[in-house]
Amino acid sequence: MLNLVLFGPPGAGKGTQAIFLAETFNLVHLSTGDLLRQEIADKTELGLMAQEIMSKGELVPDSIVISMIEVKLKNPNNGFIFDGFPRTTPQAQALDSLLEKHGTKVSVMLCLEVAKEELISRLLNRGLSSGRSDDTDPATIENRINVYNEKTAPIISFYESQGKYISIHGVGTIEDIAVSLKRAIENIPI
Numbered sequence: 001m002l003n004l005v006l007f008g009p010p011g012a013g014k015g016t017q018a019i020f021l022a023e024t025f026n027l028v029h030l031s032t033g034d035l036l037r038q039e040i041a042d043k044t045e046l047g048l049m050a051q052e053i054m055s056k057g058e059l060v061p062d063s064i065v066i067s068m069i070e071v072k073l074k075n076p077n078n079g080f081i082f083d084g085f086p087r088t089t090p091q092a093q094a095l096d097s098l099l100e101k102h103g104t105k106v107s108v109m110l111c112l113e114v115a116k117e118e119l120i121s122r123l124l125n126r127g128l129s130s131g132r133s134d135d136t137d138p139a140t141i142e143n144r145i146n147v148y149n150e151k152t153a154p155i156i157s158f159y160e161s162q163g164k165y166i167s168i169h170g171v172g173t174i175e176d177i178a179v180s181l182k183r184a185i186e187n188i189p190i
């Protein structure tokens with residue numbers, strides 16, 4: 001099985017590239033952001049709680065996102081692509097143990113590298129059409145990037161210590177970045 005963690009700051013292009021990689025390698029695409037937005041759209045109790053946290057650019061509690069992923073770990077096709085998860089070290093540890101229970105593991109973590117100024121301009125631009133309130137307010141965007149640097153980026157060393165961290169230059173055309181990701185995946189030693 002091929003299990004990919006697609007990683008990077010908000011606005012790095014994870015969602016766009018995850019859709020491409022899921023199709024290319026026949027993987028199930030699991031995005032915790034999409035799953036949470038579905039809860040909000042369905043007006044569930046969880047959705048109401050998540051909405052408030054997400055609108056401030058903070059992280060939803062680990063236990064919630066871990067449970068959301070846990071129930072989706074079935075019918076893997078050729079594997080899974082995790083987009084926006086894990087976002088904290090406890091989430092990364094939980095993913096390892098969940099996959100172990102299924103007799104599999106994370107193959108690699110692909111990190112899309114994009115500078116802060118570019119992220120801010122991409123997110124504000126996306127906010128014009130996405131209808132996502134967390135993409136329109138500059139203070140929320142700033143907070144999301146700070147939360148990424150403080151709580152999420154430390155996961156890099158978690159995967160680096162397992163020899164699974166691959167850095168990908170995330171600036172250029174969508175097609176160019178897709179090619180870099182595809183090449184990196186094709187070169188994973190089996």
Ligand code: ADP
Pocket residue numbers: 009010011014032033034036053054055057058059060061062065083084085086087091134144
């Ligand atoms: P982006 O990567 O552009 O910030 P996402 O759709 O991945 O967009 O996430 C949107 C928001 O959803 C995050 O800012 C956070 O509040 C919440 N969220 C998504 N995934 C997680 C996660 N794994 N852990 C905690 N919160 C999450």
